Amino acid sequence: MSTLLQPPFSARSRGQHRQIDADFPPSARIGLLHLLADLVERRYLPDWTVVARELHRVGRFTLVKYDASSVASVEEAREDTEVALEGLEWAKVYDFCERLYSHLPQEIGYEDSYSGYTVEVSRGNIQEYIAIELQRLLLEEDLAYEFAEGVIRRRGRKHTVELVAKSQVVLGDARLLDARRHFDKSLQFFRHSTHPDYENSVKEAVCAVEAAGKTLFPMAKASTLGDLVKWLGGTADVSVPKAVCQTLAGVYAFRSGGEGVGHGGANGGKATPEVTEYLLAVCASQIIYLVDLEGSMEVNIPF
Structure with a gap:
């Protein structure tokens, strides 16, 4: 489904003669940060502590212990996410994008005494949303890669x-x-x-x-x-x-x-x-x- 997306006007107007290769530029990192904020707000990701920990793991940064029940700790994780994303080597950012799709999404549902557990948004639907938004980001930034079938690959x-x-x-x-x-x-x-x-x-x-x-x-x-x-x-x-x-x-x-x-x-x-x-x-x-x-x-x- 994500492969059906077309480059936005800004990308089409500057042409696609030279796609950005071997890089994940600052503007793309900012775009990815906005996507992460969107996913956390939608509850498609548990919280910022999970995001920060995964970025630290991918980048092999020092392990930081967060407390998801603490507002201060969650805010620290959000700030650490921004810092880690800025300092991550470009290839590792693509690694993180794959992990964002495959490992971080959580199903949204609730349980009550009448109907038992009800799924509001399935994990598969969340992954589909993430795949579309990652592909949109790569197209917006005119990167030489696409996100398809859960992996980053050269677009052409x-x-x-x-x-x-x-x-x-x-x-x-x-x-x-x-x-x-x-x-x-x-x-x-x-x-x-x-x-x-x-x-x-x-x-x-x-x-x-x-x-x-x-x-x-x-x-x-x-x-x-x-x-x-x-x-x-x-x-x-x-x-x-x-x-x-x-x-x-x-x-x-x-x-x-x-x-x-x-x-x-x-x-x-x-x-x-x-x-x-x-x-x-x-x-x-x-x-x-x-x-x-x-x-x-x-x-x-x-x-």
Whole structure:
């Protein structure tokens, strides 16, 4: 549900060309503090003492003993929360966001002598609310991450996200299990919040294209994506424009010659975040195209 949110006007107006990576800036920390205050006021979190203790645990700060029954102690915890949030290393803030969703929410309910215990707001509904608000915060701050399925992961731009989602649909074909495994690995390498591996992300994305092509066109008897491209360019079974073949050959060339990507290549260019995201989108498009191309070869049998 949180992935359906769109960036607010302020984020759209400044553009999304350069998302904020490897950081959780001061403005985002202030936004997170406002969210915590909202959650405490709604009673979705027990109180500030629980928040402060978790921040101290995540940041490995000195343990402070609070008394939730003491107004002064709760106020101290609120102040400590602000201090801890300001001093927390950026990656640890994302760790805290995951813990905020998974461990801190409490169910809201009451018990009376007539109906027994009644749930007012379930823990699942509270988690859903937290997920939406965390995703909203990340979009507002134009951060390079999203909150989905309880974890922080690299977001990618809208175009890339849409193409990847479409490729996941066609990769649901049971025949393409190997290709799906490669593409899932590519996304995991790309989306890792603290240590993304762009070289391996590129390698696995191109391997996904190769695996899909070899499965869909066994008549090509291709050992590599390069072999498949040659077959596609010369066969009469399908019609593939020369420029499209060159695009397929291009990603294979980068897979083979990119710095640290494959075969010890050192002169083919670096797998930067921008290059990697571009290749992810291209590979997703190529997988969709190959599936459609194979479908065009099917012969309808009249009954």
